[in-house]
Amino acid sequence: MRTADPLHLRLLRLLRDEGPVSRAELGDRLQMPRPRLLAELDRLVALGLVAEAGLAASRGGRRSTLVELDPRLRFAAVDLGASSIDVEVVNGRLEPVAAYSEVADIRSGPKVILHRVNDLLHKARADGAYETLHAVGIGVPGPVSFRDGVPVSPPIMPGWDRFPVRELLTREHGCPAVVDNDVNIMALGERHGGVAHSVDDFLFVKIGTGIGCGIHLGGEVYRGTDGCAGDIGHIQVDAHGPICSCGNAGCLEAVFSGAALAREATAAARAGTAPALVERLAARSVLTARDVAEGAAEGDVTCIQLIRDGGRQVGRVLAGLVSFTNPSMIVIGGGLAQLGHVLLAEIRSVVYRRSLPLATGNLPVVLSELGARAGVAGAAVLASDIAFGEAS
Amino acid sequence: MRTADPLHLRLLRLLRDEGPVSRAELGDRLQMPRPRLLAELDRLVALGLVAEAGLAASRGGRRSTLVELDPRLRFAAVDLGASSIDVEVVNGRLEPVAAYSEVADIRSGPKVILHRVNDLLHKARADGAYETLHAVGIGVPGPVSFRDGVPVSPPIMPGWDRFPVRELLTREHGCPAVVDNDVNIMALGERHGGVAHSVDDFLFVKIGTGIGCGIHLGGEVYRGTDGCAGDIGHIQVDAHGPICSCGNAGCLEAVFSGAALAREATAAARAGTAPALVERLAARSVLTARDVAEGAAEGDVTCIQLIRDGGRQVGRVLAGLVSFTNPSMIVIGGGLAQLGHVLLAEIRSVVYRRSLPLATGNLPVVLSELGARAGVAGAAVLASDIAFGEAS
Structure with a gap:
């Protein structure tokens, strides 16, 4: 706050x-x-x-x-994913003037990844996208100490713990920099230019490789005492469920996430219960969430059931968080939002049935509008805020 | 905020x-x-x-x-429970100068209950506790629109929905009044004069007849969009559990609360599995949480097991809320806090095992210090804040 x-x-x-x-x-x-x-x-x-x-x-x-x-004002917005780098240079209105996307493995470590980020930004300058950057905003896929500008014990980012990300970017580009968690910046993006426009109290739920939640309260991102608020992927939904990467059993993201869905789709294809998946597995030997989405769109009953089972688990966790937080809106984003309205309908049904009527009376549960751009959009908001805030 | x-x-x-x-x-x-x-x-x-x-x-x-x-400054602090009225008149330092407790059924409705509150306050004036009240703070056992000063669809308070509690008290005592949920004022009380002294981000969990949570974020009470944030009693912990008063199955408070514990204790006594409870049921024909607490203190294995089973369910819900909120402290209060360290140990064990290590590294889970006085203590804080805030 x-x-x-x-x-x-x-x-x-x-x-x-x-x-x-x-x-x-x-x-x-x-x-x-x-x-x-x-x-x-x-x-x-x-x-x-x-x-x-x-x-x-x-x-x-x-x-x-x-x-x-000033028309020459420029901010850099960076969204690091588990396997991607997205960079935009935007003007003062936060409109992109240059955009780059690359495949990258976050496990290569901070030196390699940030070197590539810097290279992309120098290339943008050479291409005429800017003369001077006024601020850099960056999101990373793990917990962050917002105050210190460093990742803190990020589970899927070996080598990044307490690496001085903000300091390195500030020195390289001679302007303020700001580091945040990827889900927090996605929530910021949706609030600035997406479906949560001007909503003060909402939850942004990212369902992708993992599951996380951006929390917006009173018009501001809520980050918690150690910067790890919103880590809902490890809430237990099934005491007898599969073992999660964190070592506990039945976490939400062990039961439903990109990896979990691919695993269950493969099992269904091997068992021959999902014709749509059998063909796809034969053709490409690997299945992803996209295959399940396509199978469901073709009417494959097993694919639809896989999505509904996952939606029910997400819905149960969200029902609890609605009772706890009493938000004005829930936004569903991340890669698995592509599962679309089958997923959304199931989440809604559980949330509306399981939460207090008072809390769900006017509660929209909606899909992200910005999709894959939510992260860079939010990083741009953060960059401009830091630039404007320091202009005193 | x-x-x-x-x-x-x-x-x-x-x-x-x-x-x-x-x-x-x-x-x-x-x-x-x-x-x-x-x-x-x-x-x-x-x-x-x-x-x-x-x-x-x-x-x-x-x-x-x-x-x-000014030594003549006086505030009235009122805590309405499901079956009790507690009233204190306090001085500017929030020290009690008069205190009254009565048994009362909240279902008698607002006119009867508030009439009794007013009578107690007039009696306090007759007894010399004050000449003029500078503000009245009151907590009620249900959701409240803090802005409007009225209860909103409170499940256990028939007749209170949208009753103008604030307006009635203001008119009767000629001073500002403020109405809040009972759990929110208990949290405020603990923060002002109890174990959460000066802690900015903490959860106060009340386990009594029902279960609720006061949420303190950034040094302020967080109430949610409709004033019903913190309603954690209806989070589902067991899809096959007992039916709750809200109509859903397996809510936390249907599984563990004063009423649930009394029910299970009675069943254990009738089945003859808990010697400590058999004697007590024979002697008084009704069992309460206090009997279970005493049985556990005497070493009755079934009593200890009942408390541990309940603590595990509370712990599972709190583990999720810790991952979500990343608070600095959790305080356990309400009538069932009398179950003491057996309960606390079980809650701690589940929270520490199930939440992110980063979020639990420095997280104390402790019992309320103010006990039954937490509510009036918080109502006094709220009253003084409103009096001071309006003195402009």
Whole structure:
């Protein structure tokens, strides 16, 4: 939870989220006397953050000057996955001006991965995407100490524990950097430009290789005491279930995740119970969640059942979290969101049946709008916030 | 989540929590220039909130004047339970100057119950406990719209839905009033004067007739979108468990709560498996959680097993909430906290085994310090906050 916004942060966010605004309207919106506003704008122009953008349409009297974020403003947004690097360079409005995606194994370690991130950003500069970066935001697939800018004991990221990610990026690019957990930045992305637009209290549930939850309370990301809040993949759903990578039995992500679904799909294909999967396994010798989604779309009963069984488990965990958190919205994202409305219908059915009526009366449970872009979108929001917040 | 504290709220809270402080120290602590501090103190003296209290010990130069909360300041703190009314009148330091406890059935409805509360408060005035009340804080055993000051669809409180509790108390006593859920005020009480002193992120779990959770995040009570956050009693722990009062199967409070424990103890006594319970049932024809606690203390194996089974179920739910919330502390309170260390040991064992190591590394799981007084203590904190906050 952040302390009250300083005025310049509110002003810069307003220009970021709404584009050019006249000085007169800015004064009204921020309830700021004209002399103070003009002084603040002069300061932000001198810092290279704000620029004039011509005259506004007349409101009756003299036409007011439009202001906008400086068109040269650039942020880098980085989303590291277990097996991918996504980088975008965005302008002040957070619109991409360059985007790169590469396959990469996070287990190669921080030096290799961050070297590749830096290479992509230098390439973007060579391609004319920016002259100077004003901030870098990066998401990583593991727990993060947000305050220290380092990963903390991340289970699937050997070599990254307490590696100074923020410090390295700050030094390389000469600008502020900010590090967060991948699910937190996806939630931020959905809140800024997706389905959770302006919703203050919501949960973003990522179902992919693993399962995690971004928690937005009171309009801010909630990270917990050690930065690992939202780690719902290891909530037990079946005491007699399969052993999880964490060593416990029957964790949610051992029962339903990309890996678990592929495992169950393969078993169903081998047993011959799912015709759609038998063909696909014969053709490619490996099955993924996408095969199950396609099988379900073709009406394969076993595929539909696999998705519904998984949805029920996710729904049971979410029902508990709805009773606990009483949120305004739940957003389902990550790779397995491609399972679409069969998955969603099952999750909804369990959540609505199992949670307090008062808590579910107006509770939408919806799919992510930004899909694979949620991560970089949120990293861009974080980068701009840090740049604006430090412009004081 | 509240916006930044106005200065006078910080000042009054400091005097409430620490007692008389010299003007010089107040200026230092609040980083307030002397002229502004003196003006603020004059205003608070005129409002009857602050008084002078002699001279402080010398800090080398001239002795500074001590200030304290006005000794005539009084708040009413009310804790309504399913079957009890607890009322305290406290001074500015939140020390009780009068206390009353009565048996009452919350199902008698708001008119009867609030009439009795008002009678107790008028009696306290007749007894000399106060001349004027500066605020009333009240906790009720059900969901509350904190903003509107009314209970909302409270399951065990027929007739209370949307009853204007705050308005009635304000009109009767001519001062601000504030209404909250009983578990939220218990958490506030523990944070102010109990085991969670100054802890910003913690969960207070009440195990009594029902089960609920007070959530403290970032130093504030988190109430959720509809005011029903923390309703963990209806999280499913056993799909094949007993039917709960809410209509679903295997809710936590259907499996372990005062009522559930009494039911299982009676069954064990009738089956003859628990000698300690057989005697007690013969003597009094009804068993309660206290009988199980006493049986366990005498070494009755079945009693110990009943407590451990319940602790395991509570522990499983809390393990999930620890993974989700990553709190700094868990406090166990409510009537069943009398089951003591057998219960606590089982809860701890499951939480530590089932949650992320990162989240449990420094996580104390402890018993409430204030016990049955936690509710009124929290209601007093809430009353003083509302009185101080409105003194602007």
